[in-house]
Amino acid sequence: MQQQFNEVQIPDLLLPLLPASPGSSSDDYEGPFKFKILIDQHRTRNSWIYSPILNKVFIRVADPFPIDFKWNPQVNNLYVRATPLFSQPQHAQELVTRCIPHTRATYETNRDVPQYIWDHVIRCQSVNAEYYGNKEEKRHLNVLVPLGVPRTGMNTVRLLYSFMCQNACHTGMNQKPFEVVFTLEDEGGTVYGRKKLSVKVCSCPKRGKEKEENDFFKKMSFHGAALPNKRRKTKKVGKKSFTVISALDTRQYTAKIRTSSKQNLIFLLKRAYNIMAGDLLRYGPNEELEDCLYDLEKQLGKL
Amino acid sequence: MQQQFNEVQIPDLLLPLLPASPGSSSDDYEGPFKFKILIDQHRTRNSWIYSPILNKVFIRVADPFPIDFKWNPQVNNLYVRATPLFSQPQHAQELVTRCIPHTRATYETNRDVPQYIWDHVIRCQSVNAEYYGNKEEKRHLNVLVPLGVPRTGMNTVRLLYSFMCQNACHTGMNQKPFEVVFTLEDEGGTVYGRKKLSVKVCSCPKRGKEKEENDFFKKMSFHGAALPNKRRKTKKVGKKSFTVISALDTRQYTAKIRTSSKQNLIFLLKRAYNIMAGDLLRYGPNEELEDCLYDLEKQLGKL
DNA sequence: GTACAAGTAG
DNA sequence: CTACTTGTAC
Ligand SMILES: [Zn+2]
Ligand SMILES: [Zn+2]
Numbered sequence: 001m002q003q004q005f006n007e008v009q010i011p012d013l014l015l016p017l018l019p020a021s022p023g024s025s026s027d028d029y030e031g032p033f034k035f036k037i038l039i040d041q042h043r044t045r046n047s048w049i050y051s052p053i054l055n056k057v058f059i060r061v062a063d064p065f066p067i068d069f070k071w072n073p074q075v076n077n078l079y080v081r082a083t084p085l086f087s088q089p090q091h092a093q094e095l096v097t098r099c100i101p102h103t104r105a106t107y108e109t110n111r112d113v114p115q116y117i118w119d120h121v122i123r124c125q126s127v128n129a130e131y132y133g134n135k136e137e138k139r140h141l142n143v144l145v146p147l148g149v150p151r152t153g154m155n156t157v158r159l160l161y162s163f164m165c166q167n168a169c170h171t172g173m174n175q176k177p178f179e180v181v182f183t184l185e186d187e188g189g190t191v192y193g194r195k196k197l198s199v200k201v202c203s204c205p206k207r208g209k210e211k212e213e214n215d216f217f218k219k220m221s222f223h224g225a226a227l228p229n230k231r232r233k234t235k236k237v238g239k240k241s242f243t244v245i246s247a248l249d250t251r252q253y254t255a256k257i258r259t260s261s262k263q264n265l266i267f268l269l270k271r272a273y274n275i276m277a278g279d280l281l282r283y284g285p286n287e288e289l290e291d292c293l294y295d296l297e298k299q300l301g302k303l
Numbered sequence: 304m305q306q307q308f309n310e311v312q313i314p315d316l317l318l319p320l321l322p323a324s325p326g327s328s329s330d331d332y333e334g335p336f337k338f339k340i341l342i343d344q345h346r347t348r349n350s351w352i353y354s355p356i357l358n359k360v361f362i363r364v365a366d367p368f369p370i371d372f373k374w375n376p377q378v379n380n381l382y383v384r385a386t387p388l389f390s391q392p393q394h395a396q397e398l399v400t401r402c403i404p405h406t407r408a409t410y411e412t413n414r415d416v417p418q419y420i421w422d423h424v425i426r427c428q429s430v431n432a433e434y435y436g437n438k439e440e441k442r443h444l445n446v447l448v449p450l451g452v453p454r455t456g457m458n459t460v461r462l463l464y465s466f467m468c469q470n471a472c473h474t475g476m477n478q479k480p481f482e483v484v485f486t487l488e489d490e491g492g493t494v495y496g497r498k499k500l501s502v503k504v505c506s507c508p509k510r511g512k513e514k515e516e517n518d519f520f521k522k523m524s525f526h527g528a529a530l531p532n533k534r535r536k537t538k539k540v541g542k543k544s545f546t547v548i549s550a551l552d553t554r555q556y557t558a559k560i561r562t563s564s565k566q567n568l569i570f571l572l573k574r575a576y577n578i579m580a581g582d583l584l585r586y587g588p589n590e591e592l593e594d595c596l597y598d599l600e601k602q603l604g605k606l
Numbered sequence: 607g608t609a610c611a612a613g614t615a616g
Numbered sequence: 617c618t619a620c621t622t623g624t625a626c
Binding site (some may be wrong): 469 | 624
């Protein structure tokens with residue numbers, strides 16, 4: 001049930017509305033090259049899961065994760081740097097490094113890998129990847145990759161990243177959430193664009209996503225347990241009709257849309273959800289909006 | 304409820320009936336010096352818990368654990384060696400060593416401790432403790448301590464041990480259960496006696512003990528879920544009377560004992576439990592005995 | 607002492 | 617995917 005909700009696929013056109021990290025979207029900027037990162041969540045058979053609402057990827061350790069980079073105009077001497085940083089302000093200055101056991105020569109993922117890479121949580125599969133930062137000098141570890149140019153017929157360049165420690169690694173990240181900051185740079189290190197992506201590396205990506213999305217909704221609807229009483233009833237007439245209450249301008253509009261199939265109903269509910277989720281994130285906390293989202297969540301949960 | 308049952312204090316006279324490790328008591332032998340290890344479970348304020356039925360100590364990492372050693376006749380040039388070994392046969396030959404993070408210089412429990420001790424899961428607080436074994440040569444790590452002579456008026460020597468890794472330490476014991484083999488030796492390494500004690504080092508000793516004792520009872524009473532139907536009813540007349548069914552000779556004897564206080568009732572129930580637990584362990588699986596034990600467990604659980 | 611989090615086995 | 621284990625926070 002809740003699961004179904006989590007399968008929501010946000011249309012690409014809505015993606016730009018979602019901040020890199022909820023509440024701190026101001027850190028993102030596309031800059032003169034309209035720098036974008038795209039996550040191909042429609043691909044099935046992914047071993048990872050992306051939560052658009054959290055702008056967060058849930059992935060297993062060492063699994064390859066593709067990111068498509070987009071920039072315009074197409075100059076060919078740009079680089080993208082991926083730097084992991086702890087998300088919580090109180091830990092933001094701590095270095096994100098691999099844990100002690102994962103940093104050992106005997107660990108299988110370090111075999112045939114140069115030692116200076118062992119400490120890096122983020123690896124990029126590109127042969128041109130260069131690893132920067134220094135644990136002793138307290139400079140954040142990161143990996144820099146030349147973007148080159150998109151293959152003919154494409155307007156993006158895809159890179160494969162992998163995360164070499166779990167968030168739970170005791171002597172490493174030790175449960176602290178982190179995000180990857182992608183910066184578009186030139187050879188001189190000048191930054192032209194920045195995009196953030198939160199990541200959770202764990203054994204059960206699906207479980208983690210569901211948990212964190214639920215927490216997010218609970219936090220958003222800060223009236224918590226009081227909500228169920230306030231919830232508007234969904235009328236069930238004929239096939240199925242449903243109520244959408246918009247709060248963009250404080251007034252509420254009710255949409256009654258008789259849908260022709262369950263699939264269409266779900267599609268519409270999700271669509272409505274995504275639109276209002278975008279609004280919520282752009283305009284900040286708003287009780288009416290949260291009510292609508294909560295309502296939709298419950299409706300989707302029951303389907 | 305179950306808790307109360309676990310508070311059972313087995314009288315000292317019953318202790319010898321309990322094997323060092325259920326099902327493998329033959330590995331224990333007292334030898335010419337009648338070598339014994341005694342665990343002072345009556346002492347309150349212990350940070351650790353001992354399960355007589357499992358012959359197992361549940362303890363937090365690095366907590367001091369006292370063991371009283373007893374031998375006769377009283378010669379004064381004997382030593383006791385403590386060697387941790389994995390309990391499961393398929394792991395028995397693997398070395399029990401500390402995990403990678405706990406083996407680092409930066410770990411606080413290694414401060415001011417010679418490096419050759421860092422690998423040892425078992426430490427002894429005695430200044431005369433000597434650490435043997437070798438990880439590279441695959442010789443089991445152990446700690447050897449001269450026993451000296453009991454203080455005047457005592458017939459035992461107390462040593463304090465501590466366990467420097469948790470069973471759960473990923474890169475160390477990694478959840479595998481282990482036991483400590485105590486051997487009574489002379490200067491030449493000749494072994495005169497051997498006693499085993501299972502140990503679980505964890506964050507919640509009480510929880511661990513309850514869990515493992517329950518598992519043990521479930522395994523013992525292999526008829527499992529069928530038992531509740533077969534359970535004899537406890538008659539409640541006057542104060543409280545209870546039924547004890549002995550199975551030593553296959554026939555069942557019912558004891559109806561009217562007790563004068565709840566405390567006395569509990570004492571009697573526990574006593575009965577311990578007697579039959581000893582029988583069970585000496586004579587092996589026996590349905591009637593297990594029924595009686597199960598009955599008593601339930602009765603104690605309700606008090 | 608309870609509830610949660612997250613790796614793990616089946 | 618479910619259930620269990622076990623460290624951890626409150
Ligand atoms: Zn790690
Ligand atoms: Zn350890």
